[in-house]
Amino acid sequence: MTDSSFKLHPFEGGLRLAANTSISTSTPVGQVPLPARLVVPIHQHIGEPATPLVNPGDHVLKGQRIARAEGFVSVPVHAPSSGTVIEIADHPVPHPSGLSAECIVIDTDGNDECIEHTQDILPYAELDPSHLRNIVRDAGIVGLGGAGFPSFIKMNPGPASHVKMLIVNGAECEPYISCDNMLMRERPDEIIAGIPILLHALQAERCIIGIEDNKPEAIKALTGALELHKNAPIEVVVLPTLYPTGGERQLIYLLTGLEVPSQGLPADIGVVCHNPGTVAAIYRALIMHEPLISRIVTVTGKGVANPGNHEVLIGTPMSDVIKHCGGYADQADRLIMGGPMMGFALSTDAMPVIKTTNCLLVSTPDELPLPKTPLPCIRCGECQTVCPAKLLPQQLYWYAHAQDFDKIQEYDLFDCIECGCCAYVCPSHLPLVHYYRYAKTEIWTRERERIRSDVARERFEFRAERLEHDKQERAERLRNRKKALKEPAARGEDPEKAAIQAALDRVEAKKKQAPRTDSVD
């Protein structure tokens, strides 16, 4: 039920932005048809890439595992449809670098034939939480809000933490993106059914679904679905529309008044946050035995003819998705994966939709103008006023600009969530988030290099010791031999004759030990 008396704790900063979601929410969620070719990257999540299990020429079925998880922070990858594996090779993948990565390419056969799986309903409430986590991991589920963190890890409170509250993050605060909104409107029962599974896995006491007040249909749908579960410890809480309410730390503070510690995790304060799409995927994995092979993607912006939300198979080329939405409009200028605040532009649409593709925004120049040339910082302080993480963006900018990577960390650079509020308000049009991202990756690279050079130094010093040790051993042996030669001379004998005599003595001794036999056995 909706608790209107729920006490909220507004966070500092944030921006009121035009939602621009009505263009993509006026039609129900569609379905992009099966593409001729699926390009499935093996690394669609935070952590180690998965390892391919199939070879070119193999026939695969829909839902079949085609790459296994590698290490702890990793999830497997599944075939989104049936067909033949053409190749396992590098292809362009959606990433700000524009680099390619290893993908499994499948030519679909059109049959969409599912792999056989059990039809049994799992009594999840009686299962051990670790068993539930393994099922979620084996289904390849990652956070569908955009980060792609393996969800099974966020179902584990850990030995030290006691999780009291599960928060379903239905805020979806970034403009243009509406996939969670449509999911909550059209499939609220999947979300409501997935929550008890998570509550059991986390051994948590209650669940709060937070939704912004500009989504009245979603609020109504979820509240309606909850009518059938009146005794469940689940409530829908309406939040004021403000960017970035959907940021995990901001949402947790808003609902609980507790701050997630700097560089810490929400589990540290007894809270776990999940995206509604992730919750629905967990439901489908546990109850319908479906791995994560498709997701709802918002296709929007003035640059696409028919914006809307569509269920898309993972690995579908983005060009196929846009074609299904009527193709590009006249002024189409940029293709952005994600939203206008935190997304990144892509250089081509010949790229696959991956697990973290929440939105494809095709913008026109008047809709999202290209950033203007930056002017010098005038120290106005507007950036600090809007920062939702209570940081000092101005100081972070100055130290990034000066390449002072020690000082910048003193100002908590790694607590920046890269929401873009500071860059949005900067009167000098400074690309502030770009500076922070540059500083973060530079610091990580230097740390990696420092570890490498420490190892190299150890190996160098060990080698020097080893050579020294060998030299000394040799000198020792030489000394001993010299001494052995000198001894007979000291006794007044000829050292050569003494050596020959010693050798003859040794042969005699051997003969005495083993008498020679003339016969050959």
Add this chain to the structure above:
Amino acid sequence: MLVAALTLGILAGLFGLLLGYSAIRFRIENDPVVDRIDSILPQTQCGQCGYPGCRPYAEAIAAGEAEINQCPPGGEAGIQALADLLDREPISLNDEHGTHKDKEVAIIDEKLCIGCTLCIQACPVDAILGAAKQMHTVIEAECTGCELCVEPCPVDCIYMVAVKTDISDWKWPSPDNAPAAGGYSPDLSLTTDTTR
């Protein structure tokens, strides 16, 4: 007058003894500055600076015998770090010692290797695996790119290859070096062509 002179004399003597005792009791074996300089140097052990390794170079800098701009693998970032540590002005890399190159590793062409161990003996960090008349191979993870193994090889079967950046170690470029306003190049090859 005498009392004053005696008092000062005794005090001076006491302090002298205290200082002498401290000099012996709290003596530091190594000059700590050398350790700090060494921790900044990249440990490639290539010898391009003119010294047989990074530690001798660090000692030379500390002794004032070498300049801080003689290390090509450290690059400009290394010179800046040394300048910050020693409170000096950063100067640009001395070209006589070489130029800063992107990370490279050595690779042995196994078809040509004759198993002579000359490269194994040359490698300063023991990054080459092998023995006499056995196949030699470079352990990629330990190779620092110092190139000391390339020359000794009698059949010229070692060459250097650049290490490719992949998504996991890609760095955001600095916006100060960005080509133009906008960051990402706006000329997209937008296409709805799905032909293979």
